[in-house]
Amino acid sequence: MTEPLLSELSSEGRKGYSLPSADVPHATPPAEWLRERLQLPELAEPAVVRHYVRLSQLNYCIDTGFYPLGSCTMKYNPKVNEEAASLPGFRRVHPLQPEETAQGCLQLMWELQQLLGELTGLRAVSLQPAAGAQGELSGLLMMRKYHRDRGDAARRKVLIPDSAHGTNPASTAMAGFEPVEVPSDARGNVDLAALERACDSSIAGMMITNPNTLGLFDEHIREVCELVHRCGGLVYGDGANLNALLGIARPADLGFDIMHVNLHKTFSAPHGSGGPGSGPVLAREQLAEYLPGPIVVKQDRHFALRMPSRSIGRVKAFYGNFAVMIKAYAYIRQLGEAGLRAASECAVLAANYLQERLKKSYHLPYGRRCMHEFVLEGRIPGAPAIRALDISKRLIDYGFHPPTNYFPLIVREALMIEPTETEDRQTLDAFASALEHIAEEARTAPELLLEAPHHTPVRRPDEVRAARELRLRW
Amino acid sequence: MHYLPHTPADREFMLRAVGAQSIEELFADVPADVRFPHLDLPDPLAEPELLAELRAIAEKNWDADHHPCFLGAGAYNHFIPTVVRHALQRSEFCTAYTPYQPELSQGTLQATFEYQSMICELTGMDVANASHYDGATATAEAVLMAFNVLRGERNRVLLSRYVHPHYRQAVHTYLQGFNLEIAGEERPAEPGELAHMADSRTCCAVVQVPDFRGELAPLGELISLAERLHSVGALLIAVVNPISLGLLKPPGAFGADIVVGEGQPLGNELSFGGPYLGFFATKMEYVRRMPGRLVGMTVDRDGKRAFVLTLATREQHIRREKATSSICTNQAMNALAAAVYMAALGPSGLRHVASLCYDKAHYAATQLAALPGFSVLNRAFFHEFVLSCPMPAEEIAALLLERGIIPGYCIGKDYPEYTGCMLLCCTEMNTRAQIDRLVQTLEELA
Numbered sequence: 001m002t003e004p005l006l007s008e009l010s011s012e013g014r015k016g017y018s019l020p021s022a023d024v025p026h027a028t029p030p031a032e033w034l035r036e037r038l039q040l041p042e043l044a045e046p047a048v049v050r051h052y053v054r055l056s057q058l059n060y061c062i063d064t065g066f067y068p069l070g071s072c073t074m075k076y077n078p079k080v081n082e083e084a085a086s087l088p089g090f091r092r093v094h095p096l097q098p099e100e101t102a103q104g105c106l107q108l109m110w111e112l113q114q115l116l117g118e119l120t121g122l123r124a125v126s127l128q129p130a131a132g133a134q135g136e137l138s139g140l141l142m143m144r145k146y147h148r149d150r151g152d153a154a155r156r157k158v159l160i161p162d163s164a165h166g167t168n169p170a171s172t173a174m175a176g177f178e179p180v181e182v183p184s185d186a187r188g189n190v191d192l193a194a195l196e197r198a199c200d201s202s203i204a205g206m207m208i209t210n211p212n213t214l215g216l217f218d219e220h221i222r223e224v225c226e227l228v229h230r231c232g233g234l235v236y237g238d239g240a241n242l243n244a245l246l247g248i249a250r251p252a253d254l255g256f257d258i259m260h261v262n263l264h265k266t267f268s269a270p271h272g273s274g275g276p277g278s279g280p281v282l283a284r285e286q287l288a289e290y291l292p293g294p295i296v297v298k299q300d301r302h303f304a305l306r307m308p309s310r311s312i313g314r315v316k317a318f319y320g321n322f323a324v325m326i327k328a329y330a331y332i333r334q335l336g337e338a339g340l341r342a343a344s345e346c347a348v349l350a351a352n353y354l355q356e357r358l359k360k361s362y363h364l365p366y367g368r369r370c371m372h373e374f375v376l377e378g379r380i381p382g383a384p385a386i387r388a389l390d391i392s393k394r395l396i397d398y399g400f401h402p403p404t405n406y407f408p409l410i411v412r413e414a415l416m417i418e419p420t421e422t423e424d425r426q427t428l429d430a431f432a433s434a435l436e437h438i439a440e441e442a443r444t445a446p447e448l449l450l451e452a453p454h455h456t457p458v459r460r461p462d463e464v465r466a467a468r469e470l471r472l473r474w
Numbered sequence: 475m476h477y478l479p480h481t482p483a484d485r486e487f488m489l490r491a492v493g494a495q496s497i498e499e500l501f502a503d504v505p506a507d508v509r510f511p512h513l514d515l516p517d518p519l520a521e522p523e524l525l526a527e528l529r530a531i532a533e534k535n536w537d538a539d540h541h542p543c544f545l546g547a548g549a550y551n552h553f554i555p556t557v558v559r560h561a562l563q564r565s566e567f568c569t570a571y572t573p574y575q576p577e578l579s580q581g582t583l584q585a586t587f588e589y590q591s592m593i594c595e596l597t598g599m600d601v602a603n604a605s606h607y608d609g610a611t612a613t614a615e616a617v618l619m620a621f622n623v624l625r626g627e628r629n630r631v632l633l634s635r636y637v638h639p640h641y642r643q644a645v646h647t648y649l650q651g652f653n654l655e656i657a658g659e660e661r662p663a664e665p666g667e668l669a670h671m672a673d674s675r676t677c678c679a680v681v682q683v684p685d686f687r688g689e690l691a692p693l694g695e696l697i698s699l700a701e702r703l704h705s706v707g708a709l710l711i712a713v714v715n716p717i718s719l720g721l722l723k724p725p726g727a728f729g730a731d732i733v734v735g736e737g738q739p740l741g742n743e744l745s746f747g748g749p750y751l752g753f754f755a756t757k758m759e760y761v762r763r764m765p766g767r768l769v770g771m772t773v774d775r776d777g778k779r780a781f782v783l784t785l786a787t788r789e790q791h792i793r794r795e796k797a798t799s800s801i802c803t804n805q806a807m808n809a810l811a812a813a814v815y816m817a818a819l820g821p822s823g824l825r826h827v828a829s830l831c832y833d834k835a836h837y838a839a840t841q842l843a844a845l846p847g848f849s850v851l852n853r854a855f856f857h858e859f860v861l862s863c864p865m866p867a868e869e870i871a872a873l874l875l876e877r878g879i880i881p882g883y884c885i886g887k888d889y890p891e892y893t894g895c896m897l898l899c900c901t902e903m904n905t906r907a908q909i910d911r912l913v914q915t916l917e918e919l920a
Contacts, residue, residue, distance in 0.1 A: 002580075002778065002779060003584065005584070005587075005588060005591075006588050006591075006592075006817050007588075007591070010820075014820070015820065015822060015823065016555075016557070016817065016818040016819070016820060016823070017555055017818050017819050017820070017823040017826075018555075019553070019823065019826050019827065019830070019902065020830075020902070022829070022830055022833050022834075023905060023906040024833050024834055024836075024837035024906050024909070025833065025837060026829075026833055027832055027833050027836035027837070029690075029721060029722060029832060029854075029856075030690070030692075030693075030854055032692070032693045032694070033690065033693055033722045033723055033854075034721070034722070034723070035719070035720075035721060035722055035723050035724070038595065038596070038719075038720065038821040038824065038825065039595050039821065040592055040595060040596070040816055040817075040819070040820050040821045040824065041592075041816075041817055041820060042820040042821065042822070043817060043818075043820065045557060045818065048557050048814065048817050048818050049557055049560065049561075051817070052557075052560075052561040052564070052585070052814055052817075053561075053564065055580075055581035055582075055584055055585050056561070056564040056566035056567050056581050057566060057581065058566075058579075058580035058581035058584070059566040059567065059570050059578065059579055059580070059581035059582055060566075060570065060575075060578035060579070061565050061566045061567075061568070061569040061570040062565070062569035062570070063565035063566070063569045064565070064566070067571065069571055072571055074571060075477075076477055077568070077569050078477060080521050080524060080525065082563075082568075083525065084524070084525065084528045085745075087528060087529060087532040088532070088537050088539055089529070089531075089532025089533050089534075089535045089537050090532050090535070090745065090746065091743040091744065091745045092537035092538045092539050092743070092744055093535045093536070093537050093538070093744060093745070093746045094538060094543060094545045094549055094551065094744050094746075094880065095548075095549050095744070095746050095747030095748075096545050096547055096548075096549065096883055097535075097536060097545065097880055098871065098875060098880075098881075100875075101535065101536035101541075101875065101880065102535050102536070102746065103534045103535065104531045104532050104533065104534035104535040105535055105746040107531055107534065108528075108531055115515065118513055118514055118515060119513060119515075121511075130607035130608070130611070130748065130749070130803075130805075131607065131801075131802065131803035131804070132802065132803060133790070133800040133801055133802045133803065134607060134611070134800075134801075136800065137648075137800060141647065141650055141651070144650065144651065145650075165791075166789075166790040166791040166792070166793075166794045166797070166802075167790050167791075167800045167802050169790075169794040169795035170790035170793070170794055170795055170797040170799065170800035171790075171800040172795060173795040173796070173797075173800075174618075174648070174651060174799065174800050175650070175651045176650065176651020176652055177651065179794075179795045216503075217501075217503040217504060218503075219503050221505070222505060247510065247511070247513055248501055248504060248509065248510060249501075249504045249505070249508055249509060249510075249511070250508065250511050253505075253508035253511065254505070254508065264803065268477075270568045270569045271569070271570065271571045271572070271803075272567070272568055272569075272570075272806050272807035273567050273568075273570045273571070273572065273573060273579070273582040273806040273807065273810070274571070274572035274573065274582070274604070274767070274803060274804055274806035275605070275749070275803045275804040275805045275806045275807065275808070276607075276748070276749030276751075276803070276804075276805045276806075276807060276808060277803035278749075279803075292647070312647055312650065313643050313644070313646055313647035313650075314610070314640055314643040314644050314647055315611070315644060315647055315648075316607050316608050316610050316611050316640075316644055316748075317548055317608050317609060317610040317638065317640035317641065317644065317736070317747065317750075318548075318549070318608075318640065318746075318747025318748055319746070319747050319748070320747070320748055321748040321749035322745050322746040322747055322748050322749075323743070323745045323748070323749055324748075324749060326528070330524055330528065332515070333516065333518070333519050333524055333527070334518055334519055334520075334521070334524055335475060335477075335518055336515055336516065336517055336518030336519075337512075337513040337514075337515045338475075338518070339475045339478075339518055340513070340515075341510070341513075342475055342478055343475070343477075343478065345497045345500075346478050346480050346485075348497075348500050348501070349480070349485065349488050349489065349492075349497060349500065350480075350488070352488075352492040352494075352500060353488040353491055353492055355492075356491055356492045356493075357491070368503075369492075369494075369500060369502070369503070392575070393577070396575070396577060396578060401571075401575065401578060402575055407791070421477075421478055421480075422477050422478065422479065423479070424479035424480070424484070425479075425480070425484045425487065425488065451775075453577050456577035456578065457577070457580045458576070458577060458580055458774040458778055458779075458780040459577065459774040459775050459776055459778075460576075460577065460774060460775050461576050461577075461772050461773070461774045461775075461780035461781070461782045462772045462773055462774070462775070462780075463772065463782050463784065465772045465773065466770040466771070466772035466782045466784040467770070467784050467785055467787075469770075469772070470758075470761065470770060470784070470785075471770055471771040471772070472587075472590055472601045472602075472761070472768055472769070472770050472771075472784075473587070473590050473591035473594045473600075473601065473602070474587075474588075474591045
């Protein structure tokens with residue numbers, strides 16, 4: 001099944017909208033400015049609807065099946081969240097309305113700031129960053145300004161474990177720092193000896209994801225933070241894996257100074273095929289005045305916007321992805337303390353359950369108890385031609401979305417699996433059985449993997465040709 | 475908890491399978507003294523309780539359905555055809571991840587390819603990416619791209635004073651880590667004056683068309699600016715309102731090299747400032763320096779047309795610190811809304827919306843300028859204009875609020891040269907009756 005392009009469905013003179021005619025006199029723009037040509041597609045409304053419904057049917061999504069993408073936390077997205085975010089009293093509010101006419105929006109933001117502060121122990125919160133990577137950039141710029149304010153501008157380096165997400169070094173470079181890679185030890189922790197050697201007065205700080213992208217809680221997390229603090233650096237937490245820690249441990253208690261959280265991962269807002277997300281940045285009170293802003297403050301019973309006094313500035317227009325905040329707020333309020341802890345517990349239990357079973361068919365390079373995700377090697381003894389990608393593509397034939405491939409970089413042919421807490425045991429069992437069958441097929445009928453997927457709307461696309469011929473528009 | 479399917483029996487079974495006595499045992503790596511902290515959170519709410527509470531919070535706000543709204547300044551109250559919301563509600567779009575597995579994501583990939591195509595057509599450029607967080611960050615990333623295109627050898631950025639203040643602040647934030655000088659914001663400067671400032675150290679100039687005041691510069695001035703920049707080897711970045719492009723010439727026509735802007739007016743809710751989307755388009759020669767995701771057309775192994783994410787070697791998950799940007803999650807659903815909006819409206823619909831905006835704003839401006847003590851300061855504008863008032867704009871705003879009208883933006887906050895003035899916007903959502911009510915109210919006040 002394929003769907004024609006909008007441009008192929010277009011026919012001159014068709015019309016897919018209904019708008020009132022002018023009730024004021026017509027005015028004409030300066031002649032030099034008048035546009036002559038605008039070649040957008042022309043479709044009637046039924047064709048528009050059918051096109052997008054048909055396109056949607058070419059997608060796989062959480063609501064159709066299991067989506068165990070490591071480090072992406074593809075949990076169920078509660079429908080009530082969508083209902084809440086679409087209330088006219090939220091979606092029809094202009095961001096520059098006088099504060100007294102937007103008290104509801106400001107109240108919700110203020111309360112979310114408090115909730116996130118309580119969950120992480122980092123009580124200074126800015127909801128402005130639009131996604132995790134922007135939260136990272138914000139946190140790093142805060143680090144930069146903090147050191148400069150202390151006359152410590154020579155700190156140019158940011159330590160990043162070799163298991164880190166690609167956004168960490170990229171954000172570091174965007175903030176004008178130099179990323180320095182720190183190796184992991186044999187148990188998947190930060191290599192303490194290497195870290196100690198790297199820590200000196202040129203270090204602005206360290207970015208850590210904990211649990212890390214191997215799904216492992218760093219066994220020396222406190223020592224790691226202490227080493228960084230001792231040389232005058234700050235510790236930044238990448239909150240991508242916070243889903244393992246709700247009600248289990250607060251990042252502030254572990255030694256983190258700044259972090260971002262992903263409302264679209266941990267707090268159940270949908271990923272929307274790649275966005276919008278929301279990546280609030282949180283910090284210790286001592287760093288509050290460096291936050292990007294404005295943030296919401298409460299004055300008596302009135303909520304107001306305020307720019308922190310030493311703010312790194314705005315990272316975007318207005319105040320952040322408000323509709324996503326509503327969803328996270330709704331989620332936290334529905335679960336409460338016990339529900340959030342239960343969510344993290346079930347996420348960790350589900351991951352361990354799958355790991356325990358699958359390590360019999362696939363090599364598990366770090367054989368410890370995992371947190372909310374784990375990483376297998378996608379190599380099968382007796383099937384030398386098979387790569388992680390082939391296993392992933394074959395999983396599609398079994399009706400599952402593949403895990404994250406080829407990440408983290410420190411595991412060869414990585415298959416990174418994060419089941420989340422919202423999948424039942426039958427689904428986990430079926431997924432494990434599929435992977436077991438695939439391991440068997442790899443040895444007995446490898447072409448089934450090499451040619452997979454077999455039943456999708458398209459089969460493996462020619463990516464080399466896409467990059468060489470570059471057809472980026474119709 | 476109704477989102478968690480694990481029964482006590484399931485938990486028991488799974489714990490036994492992993493060889494653990496209790497759930498707590500799974501967290502042995504967490505330092506014991508901080509493990510399982512008490513969280514001081516409000517009691518959980520059942521679904522009806524939650525909805526009742528959120529409704530009560532939402533009802534504290536004024537919204538643009540119940541109050542005439544004359545605010546623009548970067549977020550615009552436009553009609554959103556019902557089909558847009560219908561498409562966004564499809565779980566298959568909403569609850570999917572980034573299309574890293576193309577065989578399972580052709581819907582998102584094709585919709586993005588179509589979005590890119592329509593943004594190119596709208597802006598008059600060759601190539602558009604899959605979106606940025608908003609107009610402000612698209613602008614900041616455009617400046618970084620221009621800096622990189624010129625290999626970081628030119629460290630001067632000309633940033634017009636009349637680019638949206640939030641966008642300029644975001645540019646400053648994004649450039650903190652680089653040794654760049656930003657000029658052009660200090661004193662009132664039209665495009666012609668920016669052209670005089672361009673020199674061999676300049677990597678780019680940023681102008682907004684129409685600018686934050688709503689002012690539409692003479693086309694010739696923008697053409698001259700582009701020519702001057704190109705003659706010194708610098709790039710022109712244009713920030714545009716996409717609705718205006720239904721009626722007005724696109725930036726490609728005056729020589730812009732990078733075109734960015736806020737895509738919210740294309741079918742996205744006001745939603746108190748977000749999520750919106752930044753659109754980003756440029757010339758083909760710069761595609762490899764472009765930030766953000768790109769979808770390309772190719773074929774699958776059977777020769778069938780297929781879409782994939784392409785040129786990923788520019789991106790953070792491959793290039794890490796050498797990437798063109800750290801952007802990962804973008805605003806895919808907002809770009810989808812923009813695409814459905816453009817598909818539904820087509821060229822005649824977009825022109826119709828743009829004309830209604832133009833007509834209503836010019837009607838309002840004419841009526842207001844006729845009031846004693848009021849005048850409109852723009853020479854040419856699209857759907858926003860600066861109204862000079864006989865009393866401070868803040869007082870007028872307060873009085874309009876008392877009468878249930880959401881006033882325009884008090885532009886003096888950002889621009890001392892417009893102290894006491896109000897930036898007003900009209901769209902197709904403002905009826906003649908609303909405009910007449912605004913005019914009548916101001917007449918009574920003054």
